[in-house]
Amino acid sequence: MSLRITCSHCGTRPIEEYVYGEIFDVPEPITDPDARDVDRGFFHNNPEGPVREAWFHLYGCRRWMTIERDTRTDEVLG
Amino acid sequence: MNEFWEAQVELKWGEPKPSYDVVIIGGGGHGLSTAYHLATRHGITNVAVLERKYIGGGNSGRNTTVIRSNYGIPEAVRFYQRSVELYRRLEEETGRWIMHSERGLLWIVHTEAGVRAERARAEVNRAFGARTEFVEPEDIGRIVPGIDLNAGGGRFPVMGASYHFEGATARHDRVNWALAEGAMQRGVDVIQRTEVTGLLMNGNRVTGVRTNHGDISAGVVVSAVGGHVTSVAAMAGVRLPIRTHPLQAFVTNHYERNFDPILASIDLGFYVSQTARGEMLGGAHIDPQPSYSYQSGHHFISSLSRRIVTLLPFMSRLRVLRQWTGVCDMSPDYSPIMGRTPVDGFLITTGWGTWGFKAIPAGGEAMADLIATNEVPELIAPFALDRFANDRPLADRGSAGTH
Numbered sequence: 001m002s003l004r005i006t007c008s009h010c011g012t013r014p015i016e017e018y019v020y021g022e023i024f025d026v027p028e029p030i031t032d033p034d035a036r037d038v039d040r041g042f043f044h045n046n047p048e049g050p051v052r053e054a055w056f057h058l059y060g061c062r063r064w065m066t067i068e069r070d071t072r073t074d075e076v077l078g
Numbered sequence: 079m080n081e082f083w084e085a086q087v088e089l090k091w092g093e094p095k096p097s098y099d100v101v102i103i104g105g106g107g108h109g110l111s112t113a114y115h116l117a118t119r120h121g122i123t124n125v126a127v128l129e130r131k132y133i134g135g136g137n138s139g140r141n142t143t144v145i146r147s148n149y150g151i152p153e154a155v156r157f158y159q160r161s162v163e164l165y166r167r168l169e170e171e172t173g174r175w176i177m178h179s180e181r182g183l184l185w186i187v188h189t190e191a192g193v194r195a196e197r198a199r200a201e202v203n204r205a206f207g208a209r210t211e212f213v214e215p216e217d218i219g220r221i222v223p224g225i226d227l228n229a230g231g232g233r234f235p236v237m238g239a240s241y242h243f244e245g246a247t248a249r250h251d252r253v254n255w256a257l258a259e260g261a262m263q264r265g266v267d268v269i270q271r272t273e274v275t276g277l278l279m280n281g282n283r284v285t286g287v288r289t290n291h292g293d294i295s296a297g298v299v300v301s302a303v304g305g306h307v308t309s310v311a312a313m314a315g316v317r318l319p320i321r322t323h324p325l326q327a328f329v330t331n332h333y334e335r336n337f338d339p340i341l342a343s344i345d346l347g348f349y350v351s352q353t354a355r356g357e358m359l360g361g362a363h364i365d366p367q368p369s370y371s372y373q374s375g376h377h378f379i380s381s382l383s384r385r386i387v388t389l390l391p392f393m394s395r396l397r398v399l400r401q402w403t404g405v406c407d408m409s410p411d412y413s414p415i416m417g418r419t420p421v422d423g424f425l426i427t428t429g430w431g432t433w434g435f436k437a438i439p440a441g442g443e444a445m446a447d448l449i450a451t452n453e454v455p456e457l458i459a460p461f462a463l464d465r466f467a468n469d470r471p472l473a474d475r476g477s478a479g480t481h
Binding site for chain 1: 306308309317318319320321322366367368369370371373375377381410466467471
């Protein structure tokens with residue numbers, strides 16, 4: 001994939017410089033503590049559409065940033 | 079499918095009926111195989127396979143067609159060995175040439191730790207019915223002409239490999255078409271360009287599907303979807319431990335010599351095999367971020383080429399002909415998920431990650447058994463969705479190869 005991510009410190013850089021980080025989000029309706037643990041450990045939202053995620057600029061300024069990306073098109077929304 | 083091949087196989091496309099005993103969502107390998115085995119093994123033919131685009135147009139047509147059973151845990155070796163055996167007789171059974179070619183698979187290791195892991199793999203494989211042996215570097219030199227045993231100027235010395243005799247390839251489109259044809263001949267309706275947009279529910283039971291061509295009621299609904307399975311399961315309120323990642327591959331132009339084995343190096347992170355056309359097919363890792371976009375990139379070509387020529391210097395003379403991307407439903411333990419869900423009448427076969435093609439016959443057979451007998455076959459019982467909540471994950475990341 002030839003995605004580019006804009007780092008506020010380094011500018012627009014290719015995705016290969018970054019490390020991906022999922023932002024975990026256990027749905028509200030799961031209230032049982034054990035079920036929440038299982039969900040957090042194994043389950044994923046895996047959305048088709050905009051998703052908020054973290055990227056670490058490993059081969060750059062070594063800072064985490066949060067972006068929004070559309071998983072259907074890989075377009076970075078902001 | 080092009081017109082030439084459509085003329086070779088006898089595919090009779092059905093019109094959707096208002097009701098079926100079984101509706102299978104997804105006309106890829108696993109969906110068609112489930113329908114095929116329902117029809118051939120159990121005589122259940124009031125079945126519809128619904129495909130959003132055209133059959134085999136998703137990840138069943140985008141994989142790298144490796145068949146093998148050299149897994150690291152007993153449950154998986156048994157299951158994939160069953161698939162190897164079914165693939166061996168699929169041509170005879172369907173009367174169609176799927177270009178099945180058993181050529182052996184070498185997993186090359188470059189470290190002491192790798193040597194230990196592959197020796198252990200060979201033992202587990204032999205104990206559960208697969209044929210795998212550890213081979214020394216001098217044997218590898220004989221099996222793979224042109225390999226650099228001192229790869230990368232000594233950075234990646236070839237220290238041995240596990241040699242898996244059952245390693246094979248087959249033409250993925252032909253597998254799909256052979257299974258579709260076999261199912262259709264027995265009365266199964268395969269319906270293309272029909273997208274499932276919702277599930278009809280009655281309490282905690284799925285009673286049918288809503289499509290862009292109207293509602294269809296069903297006794298059992300099976301999701302054999304690759305890629306968009308999270309969205310399909312969400313229609314039934316089922317949450318899945320799946321993340322969908324892109325996986326890229328490329329083929330080169332024609333290599334003028336025979337390159338018989340399928341060769342993989344986990345440390346260098348690539349695998350290659352030669353296609354029937356003589357192209358060298360190369361694959362590597364999944365991309366780190368979940369995506370459904372099917373985008374390919376230049377970075378993949380350059381990094382994979384560099385790693386391949388480290389071990390196989392002759393490949394530097396070849397040119398990349400084309401590249402493509404599929405999407406992989408990765409499960410947390412790198413094992414598939416098959417069987418029942420918390421919702422009645424809704425079965426699922428997913429989590430096929432980077433290892434779905436090799437499991438098409440056995441996965442379909444087991445799902446068909448489950449539908450016909452309403453009992454989970456012993457072969458797939460360990461792969462149930464509830465294994466995560468029950469502390470029984472089947473961790474086998476080392477056997478997913480380069481994933």
